Amino acid sequence: xxxxxxxxxxxxxxxxxxxxxxxxxxxxxxxxxxxxxxxxxxxxxxxxxxxxxxxxxxxxxxxxxxxxxxxxxxxxxxxxxxxxxxxxxxxxxxxxxxxxxxxxxxxxxxxxxxxxxxxxxxxxxxxxxxxxxxxxxxxxxxxxxxxxxxxxxxxxxxxxxxxxxxxxxxxxxxxxxxxxxxxxxxxxxxxxxxxxxxxxxxxxxxxxxxxxxxxxxxxxxxxxxxxxxxxxxxxxxxxxxxxxxxxxxxxxx
Amino acid sequence: xxxxxxxxxxxxxxxxxxxxxxxxxxxxxxxxxxxxxxxxxxxxxxxxxxxxxxxxxxxxxxxxxxxxxxxxxxxxxxxxxxxxxxxxxxxxxxxxxxxxxxxxxxxxxxxxxxxxxxxxxxxxxxxxxxxxxxxxxxxxxxxxxxxxxxxxxxxxxxxxxxxxxxxxxxxxxxxxxxxxxxxxxxxxxxxxxxxxxxxxxxxxxxxxxxxxxxxxxxxxxxxxxxxxxxxxxxxxxxxxxxxxxxxxxxxxxxxxxxxxxxxxxxxxxxxxxxxxxxxxxxxxxxxxxxxxxxxxxxxxxxxxxxxxxxxxxxxxxxxxxxxxxxxxxxxxxxxxxxxxxxxxxxxxxxxxx
Numbered sequence: 001x002x003x004x005x006x007x008x009x010x011x012x013x014x015x016x017x018x019x020x021x022x023x024x025x026x027x028x029x030x031x032x033x034x035x036x037x038x039x040x041x042x043x044x045x046x047x048x049x050x051x052x053x054x055x056x057x058x059x060x061x062x063x064x065x066x067x068x069x070x071x072x073x074x075x076x077x078x079x080x081x082x083x084x085x086x087x088x089x090x091x092x093x094x095x096x097x098x099x100x101x102x103x104x105x106x107x108x109x110x111x112x113x114x115x116x117x118x119x120x121x122x123x124x125x126x127x128x129x130x131x132x133x134x135x136x137x138x139x140x141x142x143x144x145x146x147x148x149x150x151x152x153x154x155x156x157x158x159x160x161x162x163x164x165x166x167x168x169x170x171x172x173x174x175x176x177x178x179x180x181x182x183x184x185x186x187x188x189x190x191x192x193x194x195x196x197x198x199x200x201x202x203x204x205x206x207x208x209x210x211x212x213x214x215x216x217x218x219x220x221x222x223x224x225x226x227x228x229x230x231x232x233x234x235x236x237x238x239x240x241x242x243x244x245x246x247x248x249x250x251x252x253x
Numbered sequence: 254x255x256x257x258x259x260x261x262x263x264x265x266x267x268x269x270x271x272x273x274x275x276x277x278x279x280x281x282x283x284x285x286x287x288x289x290x291x292x293x294x295x296x297x298x299x300x301x302x303x304x305x306x307x308x309x310x311x312x313x314x315x316x317x318x319x320x321x322x323x324x325x326x327x328x329x330x331x332x333x334x335x336x337x338x339x340x341x342x343x344x345x346x347x348x349x350x351x352x353x354x355x356x357x358x359x360x361x362x363x364x365x366x367x368x369x370x371x372x373x374x375x376x377x378x379x380x381x382x383x384x385x386x387x388x389x390x391x392x393x394x395x396x397x398x399x400x401x402x403x404x405x406x407x408x409x410x411x412x413x414x415x416x417x418x419x420x421x422x423x424x425x426x427x428x429x430x431x432x433x434x435x436x437x438x439x440x441x442x443x444x445x446x447x448x449x450x451x452x453x454x455x456x457x458x459x460x461x462x463x464x465x466x467x468x469x470x471x472x473x474x475x476x477x478x479x480x481x482x483x484x485x486x487x488x489x490x491x492x493x494x495x496x497x498x499x500x501x502x503x504x505x506x507x508x509x510x511x512x513x514x515x516x517x518x519x520x521x522x523x524x525x526x527x528x529x530x531x532x533x534x535x536x537x538x539x540x541x542x543x544x545x546x547x548x549x550x551x552x553x554x555x556x557x558x559x560x561x562x563x564x565x566x567x568x569x570x571x572x573x574x575x576x577x578x579x580x581x582x583x584x585x586x587x588x589x590x591x592x593x594x595x596x597x598x599x600x601x602x603x604x605x606x
Binding site for chain 1: 480
């Protein structure tokens with residue numbers, strides 16, 4: 001059984017069928033790519049997977065558990081974390097606090113313990129600091145731990161968002177255009193980081209990306225969406241050579 | 254972490270220093286009795302400002318009904334004190350229970366109001382909280398509560414309809430409010446409650462729950478995506494803020510002989526006044542709220558010498574403060590000529606020589 005099983009997923013906004021009959025099966029430890037032209041419905045799929053939108057039909061199951069139509073908060077607890085196409089950091093919090101916000105559910109000391117600085121607060125805050133710093137080190141952000149998130153350069157903001165998502169201890173990580181707005185050097189660095197996450201955290205990753213270099217460089221399998229429907233699915237090299245994909249998305253020159 | 258601790262210690266230091274200075278001045282009789290009468294109100298309004306800062310600065314929602322929660326706390330605590338007046342209970346114990354009761358009931362109101370209101374955002378939330386403050390004030394104005402041997406009687410029309418037996422007393426008399434509340438509030442108790450308020454707010458902000466609240470403020474969608482329960486933490490911050498306002502109300506009520514709900518003390522004017530303290534002190538800055546509330550509460554009294562022009566000068570000071578606190582040039586000026594910098598440059602000059 002795959003880690004993520006999505007069958008017959010569809011959503012309509014009024015008369016518009018944004019995504020129709022979408023299937024995807026991702027095995028544990030896979031690096032999976034979701035590509036397609038603008039407006040194909042890729043981010044809508046992400047929003048359905050994370051409970052931002054309720055799918056009209058179809059089922060989503062994660063690790064054998066049916067999570068269709070659950071609330072975002074619950075889905076995160078069940079094991080899906082994500083990043084956003086337009087970076088959504090907690091801008092007025094420090095880099096460290098951003099990651100600690102991601103650790104929120106792993107260290108559940110009470111508000112009363114927090115206000116009165118009870119032993120559980122001290123113990124858990126210390127453990128949180130340590131784990132957050134470990135994560136920041138992986139992303140080479142540990143030196144900037146007390147910066148405000150909004151003061152980080154763009155590339156580091158993207159990394160921080162990934163670190164925050166990983167802090168929630170997910171089974172599946174969704175990356176929405178992680179390389180958007182990055183220069184070729186930053187993209188290359190990002191590819192290494194994504195591979196590192198997969199290997200170090202034994203993570204399963206589903207990513208949306210337009211940068212074909214990144215996609216062909218790291219993704220093992222691909223799904224191509226076009227007008228809300230699956231156009232092609234399979235091994236990266238096969239999909240990228242599929243004449244229909246070339247016609248719809250890559251362009252033949 | 255230690256930076257945070259240092260900043261908190263400075264805040265507590267300022268409060269204690271303020272208390273010590275005022276106590277000395279009162280002891281030596283240097284300040285006027287009018288100003289002496291302002292010491293408890295200063296505590297009341299600083300507590301209000303700090304608690305409103307939790308809603309406006311930390312939770313990031315504009316609430317214009319904060320005086321409503323103060324009103325709830327004031328009437329509940331005064332009612333309790335009136336009921337217990339004859340019981341022979343130690344006045345300090347009675348006052349402490351009254352404050353806690355006022356805070357708890359105000360917090361419950363905060364939760365009840367918060368459940369529908371916190372679904373709204375921005376202007377809509379401001380409008381609904383504004384309406385809430387006015388509703389509370391108006392309900393209190395038509396509320397009659399009496400007590401006799403058979404228990405409590407409540408009416409919304411007049412004293413006669415309470416149907417009290419001959420031994421009954423009317424405690425809340427509609428627009429006339431509550432008269433004869435014991436004057437338990439002292440400057441010392443006010444300062445203690447202020448310190449407790451600052452303690453609760455600053456520790457809340459630097460704990461897991463406060464981090465969740467600020468995460469929601471900064472980005473609701475992202476907060477949800479990392480598994481933070483949005484409504485729970487919004488409600489929590491709102492209820493704590495309301496509860497602290499209730500405690501301030503209790504302090505306010507026990508500083509007066511007659512407590513009644515007027516537009517002046519519990520109306521939207523007051524809510525906006527508190528908001529002015531918060532905004533001028535710096536949204537999200539606890540210390541700023543304390544300083545702004547203290548200065549602006551004391552200012553009308555200090556300006557008494559200008560007699561008729563008092564409010565004119567007051568508004569000019571307000572505008573000047575607003576401009577200064579928002580102007581980058583003024584900030585640069587203060588940074589350049591701050592005490593720290595002056596000491597620092599002297600050292601640097603010496604090194605050059």
